[in-house]
Amino acid sequence: MLPNRYQFHAVEPRLIRLWADAQTYAFDATGSGPIYTIDTPPATVSGELHLGHCYSYTQTDVIARFQRMRGRRVLYPMGFDDNGLPTERFVEKTIKRKATDMDRADFLAQCSKLTQETEDRFEKIWRRLSLSGDWNYRYSTLSSTVQRTSQWSFIQLYQSGRAYAQIAPTLWCADCQTAIAQAELEDKTLPTLFTTFAFRLPDGTSLPIATTRPELLPACVAIFVHPDDKRYKHLIDQTASIDSAAFSSQAVIQVLILADEAVDPDKGSGAVMCCTFGDSTDVRWWRIHQLPLRAAIGRDGRMTALAGPLAGLAIPAARKKILQSLAEQALILQQETIEHTVGIHERCGTPVEYLQTRQWFIRILDQKERFIEAGRQIRWTPEYMRSRYEHWVENLQWDWCISRQRFLGIPFPAWTCRACGTLLLATQEELPIDPRLKGPNRSCACGSTDFEPEMDVMDTWATSSCSPLIIGRWMDDPDWFQQHFPANLRPQGHDIIRTWAFYTIIKSLYHCNVSPWQEIMISGHALSAERSKISKSKNNSSDGPLSIIEQESADALRYWATSIKPGNDTVFNPEALAMGRRLITKLWNACRFAESRLQDLDTATLNRQPEDLLPTDRWLLSRLAHTITFATRQLEQSDYAAARAEVERFFWADLCDNYLELTKSRLYKGEGADRHAAQWTLYHTLLNVLKLFAPYIPFVTEEIYLGLFQQWDGCASIHIASWPVARDNWFDEQAENAGKLLLEIIRQVRRHKAEQGLSVGAPLESIKLTISAAEIPMLQAAQCDLQSATRAHTLDFRLQQAGDAELLAPWKMEILLSKV
Structure with missing residues (x-):
């Protein structure tokens, strides 16, 4: 008997234990049904889980549950991304110490301890939310198995000519003290002082130069004008100079005036400094015109010896000093405050620099068309998200920088021979390996055994981009890999299309020459009350998931998370939780009403439709058939929100408001064929509605199923029962x-x-x-x-x-x- 009231506080924890003990969601590796593999996002260990995670992961879980009930053998592994800069910064913040201030081994021990504790908390929250992942396949991107996969990926890319090391201008974060990739660069509009000052020409006249970065003056290597600019055309190939003893190691900076069509004559004075390096245009001019390299800013974000008296100053202080010097020389012609777009590191918000450093890259700029075509082989949900991917690929300017100058990460499995400079790679049998701790098991071809280990680690995306290879056991189990690669589904947020989606496609094409998934389902963001993305770094979620679950129920939180179509952002809405609670209560009460009406149901005729159904019964069954068909079609297209909305409409309006009112007399006082027809119709309708709701609100549907319908339907759990199928004879216009x-x-x-x-x-x-x-x-x-x-x-x-x-x-x- 179903109790009078549904008590989620007692039911939800009990069912979590039941599902864990029964291995309800375990992948059936030996079964015969079709396989459905989900390349699930490994949650970054960089803070605590928040409502945004619940929002997107629940949407994936609905699809996993739907596919499982459709008879697929669902491999739904859960992973944690814990090998890179985000985790390292999280550990530093937690222990209140910088990695650079600690012994490396001690710091990594702290990382290991904290990541394990955090990942265990993550798993507890995911289980409490009823994510139906198979925890037998839980993985960490810092585990030895994953390190081995990531290192072997690098070795293969190097051997195929796709990975290379180069000393070159690189995006650099002075706060994180590491190189970063183009995909980690974000634009931020900031108020900036726009200063026009004077260079001196040989005839004693002035050449006005406008800049937002006067601190780069010591690194000025040329001035560029547009070749057709009549104001400056006569100055091309002449020199310009400025007295610089107050801010440079040189008393005078003297540079050539050159022409380039990339100059915008209408911006500033129309004459532009080229400094090494202020932005990507400086890098381009430096390469094309073969200019000298002068580095005024160091890796620590402070001025170098090139800045003379200003060496060692942080950038803001140096900027102030240089402007003061220009003013004292009466060289400032104009100043105004403008809104200026600045490139910042997405991890910490620090404006990035362009520094000449040695880094590892994966060659991608020569493969743009191939990447775009691979994206078109994948079904995008929603479809318009594909244009974001293509726009990113089309506008790439840099090869993928995969090296980082940090402690926590997977090391490059390579050494350089000190005698002859040859790079020696680890063998597959040696993996995983840390070359900083262990040398190669063989000598160099030149006979030397003296090696310099690679000291950098790989960027976290270089490893997480291997996720379909990792869950597919790429290195170890060819049969398993053939079954699970390409994966059926990649769910992820729209903010990491340019990173995780793009990088995974790169790795898949380079290693397997095929797109990594059949479908990619893009989720939106949960937004705070201020309409900003809820994130771990911003810590702007008003309540944690567990507190809301304990107050409102996991089912109610899942109801909110599945109310919005794929790809759309939404503000966290307590009213949606209330609507979820009302649905749960209504479903429980409808089934309690039905329980007493179905007690004498003739089980022998459950699968045989009565011949004497009344028009009311046939109407409801036809509406049910259309609802099942619509919901199934929408879920096959990953539109969980449209599917649920139609099921809800049917449940509230057709079943509860109308059919139950129409048939109360038959169900209460009826007898014979008329009552049996109503019983049979109510049983099949409620059971199917329960199954249609099961992927969304798994706790209450399981509790009702076990307490009422299991005796007739016979499955150990509603979540491994068969998905509803509309009978042909139910459709009745x-x-x-x-x-x-x-x-x-x-x-x-x-x-x-x-x-x-x-x-x-x-x-x-x-x-x-x-x-x-x-x-x-x-x-x-x-x-x-x-x-x-x-x-x-x-x-x-x-x-x-x-x-x-x-x-x-x-x-x-x-x-x-x-x-x-």
């Missing part, structure tokens, strides 16, 4: 038309009662209906249900006559109030 007429009659009666100040349940003496001959048999067959819903003592049907021209509808109704 005639019954649906009949149902529309019945519902319109009921609507008119209810409106009449409201106008008379009567309750919906108030009795009526009679209802007289004038109707066409074609409708009378149906209404007569449904008379008991119509009387039940309207509370009419009698129903009188009058055949519509040819003279009834005044009728504006195919029927009219006269209602007599009860005299009681």
